[in-house]
Amino acid sequence: MAQIKEQRTLILDAPPTVMAFAAVGSKKEAEGPLGGYFDYLDTDGTFGEKSWEKAESSMQKKAVEKALNKCSLSPSQIDFVFAGDLLNQCAGSTFGLREMGIPLVGIYGACSTMSEGLALAALFIEAGFAQHTMAVTSSHFCSAERQFRFPLEYGGQRPPTAQWTATASGAAVLGPGQAPPYVRAVTFGQIEDLGVKDANNMGAAMAPAAAATLQRFFEDTNTNQDQYDLILTGDLGQVGSELFVNLMKAQGYDLGSRHSDCGLMLYDRKTQPTVGAGGSGCGCSASVLCGHMLPQLKNESMSNLLFMATGALMSPTTTQQGETVPGIAHLVWLSSNPS
Amino acid sequence: MAQIKEQRTLILDAPPTVMAFAAVGSKKEAEGPLGGYFDYLDTDGTFGEKSWEKAESSMQKKAVEKALNKCSLSPSQIDFVFAGDLLNQCAGSTFGLREMGIPLVGIYGACSTMSEGLALAALFIEAGFAQHTMAVTSSHFCSAERQFRFPLEYGGQRPPTAQWTATASGAAVLGPGQAPPYVRAVTFGQIEDLGVKDANNMGAAMAPAAAATLQRFFEDTNTNQDQYDLILTGDLGQVGSELFVNLMKAQGYDLGSRHSDCGLMLYDRKTQPTVGAGGSGCGCSASVLCGHMLPQLKNESMSNLLFMATGALMSPTTTQQGETVPGIAHLVWLSSNPS
Numbered sequence: 001m002a003q004i005k006e007q008r009t010l011i012l013d014a015p016p017t018v019m020a021f022a023a024v025g026s027k028k029e030a031e032g033p034l035g036g037y038f039d040y041l042d043t044d045g046t047f048g049e050k051s052w053e054k055a056e057s058s059m060q061k062k063a064v065e066k067a068l069n070k071c072s073l074s075p076s077q078i079d080f081v082f083a084g085d086l087l088n089q090c091a092g093s094t095f096g097l098r099e100m101g102i103p104l105v106g107i108y109g110a111c112s113t114m115s116e117g118l119a120l121a122a123l124f125i126e127a128g129f130a131q132h133t134m135a136v137t138s139s140h141f142c143s144a145e146r147q148f149r150f151p152l153e154y155g156g157q158r159p160p161t162a163q164w165t166a167t168a169s170g171a172a173v174l175g176p177g178q179a180p181p182y183v184r185a186v187t188f189g190q191i192e193d194l195g196v197k198d199a200n201n202m203g204a205a206m207a208p209a210a211a212a213t214l215q216r217f218f219e220d221t222n223t224n225q226d227q228y229d230l231i232l233t234g235d236l237g238q239v240g241s242e243l244f245v246n247l248m249k250a251q252g253y254d255l256g257s258r259h260s261d262c263g264l265m266l267y268d269r270k271t272q273p274t275v276g277a278g279g280s281g282c283g284c285s286a287s288v289l290c291g292h293m294l295p296q297l298k299n300e301s302m303s304n305l306l307f308m309a310t311g312a313l314m315s316p317t318t319t320q321q322g323e324t325v326p327g328i329a330h331l332v333w334l335s336s337n338p339s
Numbered sequence: 340m341a342q343i344k345e346q347r348t349l350i351l352d353a354p355p356t357v358m359a360f361a362a363v364g365s366k367k368e369a370e371g372p373l374g375g376y377f378d379y380l381d382t383d384g385t386f387g388e389k390s391w392e393k394a395e396s397s398m399q400k401k402a403v404e405k406a407l408n409k410c411s412l413s414p415s416q417i418d419f420v421f422a423g424d425l426l427n428q429c430a431g432s433t434f435g436l437r438e439m440g441i442p443l444v445g446i447y448g449a450c451s452t453m454s455e456g457l458a459l460a461a462l463f464i465e466a467g468f469a470q471h472t473m474a475v476t477s478s479h480f481c482s483a484e485r486q487f488r489f490p491l492e493y494g495g496q497r498p499p500t501a502q503w504t505a506t507a508s509g510a511a512v513l514g515p516g517q518a519p520p521y522v523r524a525v526t527f528g529q530i531e532d533l534g535v536k537d538a539n540n541m542g543a544a545m546a547p548a549a550a551a552t553l554q555r556f557f558e559d560t561n562t563n564q565d566q567y568d569l570i571l572t573g574d575l576g577q578v579g580s581e582l583f584v585n586l587m588k589a590q591g592y593d594l595g596s597r598h599s600d601c602g603l604m605l606y607d608r609k610t611q612p613t614v615g616a617g618g619s620g621c622g623c624s625a626s627v628l629c630g631h632m633l634p635q636l637k638n639e640s641m642s643n644l645l646f647m648a649t650g651a652l653m654s655p656t657t658t659q660q661g662e663t664v665p666g667i668a669h670l671v672w673l674s675s676n677p678s
Contacts, residue, residue, distance in 0.1 A: 008442060051660050053656055084445075087656070088654045089653065090447045091654040094652040095662065097530065098530040106448045106652075107445060107447060108445040109445045126466070127462065127466035128466075129462060190443060191436065313437075314433075315426065317426070317486075318392065326433055326434070326437045
């Protein structure tokens with residue numbers, strides 16, 4: 001391993017493999033363009049539970065079980081799981097994982113959680129700290145709405161810049177590098193806060209963080225967009241994506257058709273107009289990655305993907321107190337080649 | 340580095356040094372037995388801010404600045420900061436650190452945050468991922484009360500098993516191993532949930548997790564309490580400490596006078612009876628460690644410390660929904676000797 005001097009990107013010497021991955025969603029995700037790529041789709045989002053919070057935990061547990069089944073590992077064979085979610089005190093993860101007996105490294109990165117967890121899970125294998133690790137996260141529209149905005153029963157209106165929190169979860173199992181997809185490098189981002197105060201426009205709040213992290217990665221690796229099939233942000237939505245592309249252009253990087261955003265892929269904004277500016281939530285990027293992207297890297301129909309989940313680090317309390325929305329983005333370079 | 344086969348404890352080959360550390364507190368902490376060990380004590384807990392949440396962020400920032408000053412490092416020389424707290428969406432850390440420009444790996448472990456962050460900060464240096472890292476956390480009585488129990492204005496009564504959330508923060512800077520204190524090993528815990536449902540008795544909920552992690556560490560390292568000056572839990576308080584000692588005794592480990600608990604050290608329960616069963620909160624164990632323990636390891640008046648912060652992973656919502664309180668404990672072996 002080498003941290004390049006004065007540089008922040010960690011290039012992995014022995015890139016670990018993402019051995020297995022699973023995506024779980026619900027009704028709206030089933031009706032979206034990626035519905036066919038999910039491993040499990042609940043019909044009504046309750047996952048058989050009596051509260052939305054319990055439903056989210058149940059969903060996250062199901063994603064972990066599906067991923068473990070695919071690589072025939074039991075929870076006792078996982079050395080560490082890196083998990084977190086949007087719920088207060090990360091309760092979705094805690095209660096979803098509590099019966100599994102896997103050492104838990106709890107993380108919080110808002111909607112950047114999947115890239116943060118994937119990065120840590122890969123680094124622990126690179127360093128020899130673990131044989132097998134997992135990264136998992138989730139979000140649930142109904143638990144998130146009542147926590148961050150209003151209870152569903154209130155029937156609140158949403159402005160067009162608002163994004164739709166995905167009811168989805170993604171889980172990945174990592175192990176020693178043996179087959180694609182490989183984790184080649186990670187860049188942890190720093191907080192960027194340009195003063196956006198509208199919690200219904202989180203894409204705009206997160207775009208500067210995504211641009212800063214990607215620029216850092218390009219500079220550290222002396223590459224640009226042309227070396228990657230896809231630069232996948234999540235979840236900037238329509239508003240944030242445009243800002244992000246423009247910010248990168250101002251720095252001399254013309255992403256063109258190489259950029260997509262998980263929040264724009266999970267739903268069809270024409271046939272599903274209630275999603276507003278697109279999908280969001282930890283589970284959005286996690287399920288798009290685990291359901292749709294990792295399979296393409298595994299079968300080598302895609303060679304290089306920069307996965308960059310983005311997080312808006314506000315809380316309802318900070319918003320009520322007039323604070324701005326700090327953003328963060330962590331980047332993971334996934335490849336069908338180990339070197 | 341070696342993960343011992345079938346074992347969970349990570350023994351560090353090149354133990355990093357905790358280069359500098361700082362503890363910040365407020366009025367009640369000043370009046371307690373450890374008041375003289377803090378680097379900064381605010382007179383009224385506002386830290387000059389207009390809300391308790393902003394006060395907590397300001398306090399955490401101050402702890403980071405004090406620690407950086409002690410080792411003459413600037414924020415730009417820190418490769419990664421591992422930070423989290425009790426506030427919803429970890430807002431204490433996010434807003435405390437947002438202007439520093441340090442890559443942020445957000446963590447959530449409730450009151451176990453300091454040992455989780457310290458463990459990750461040490462492992463990143465052990466693995467060569469970083470030259471300098473930081474671990475920081477905080478808690479604030481007033482922001483925690485209104486989030487987890489009732490707003491102060493309500494004047495709610497507290498049962499004697501309840502603990503008092505410390506208004507405190509602790510920050511540590513880690514670098515290559517050159518002088519004591521060294522981080523020798525870490526054990527990440529798994530969730531233990533024996534069915535305690537009383538959110539006013541978190542010590543009882545966390546004691547089984549602490550016992551499980553310590554037993555795991557003893558077995559992995561083939562040691563027992565006699566090889567360590569102190570086994571320091573945080574924050575089990577009076578009720579949880581007794582349970583913890585009994586649980587260890589049942590496993591054949593008689594901790595005797597070698598066990599202390601941060602929650603029982605920070606305040607004097609006789610002269611400060613409002614603290615109930617003792618202190619708690621992320622900042623309790625973090626400030627006791629950074630203010631009182633690390634100095635003893637640095638001047639070698641103490642040789643070996645097992646620091647094991649404990650977390651209760653419930654949220655107010657899960658408690659209202661009748662859920663139990665899952666506990667977790669992570670262990671860090673700190674030593675005045677590198678081997």
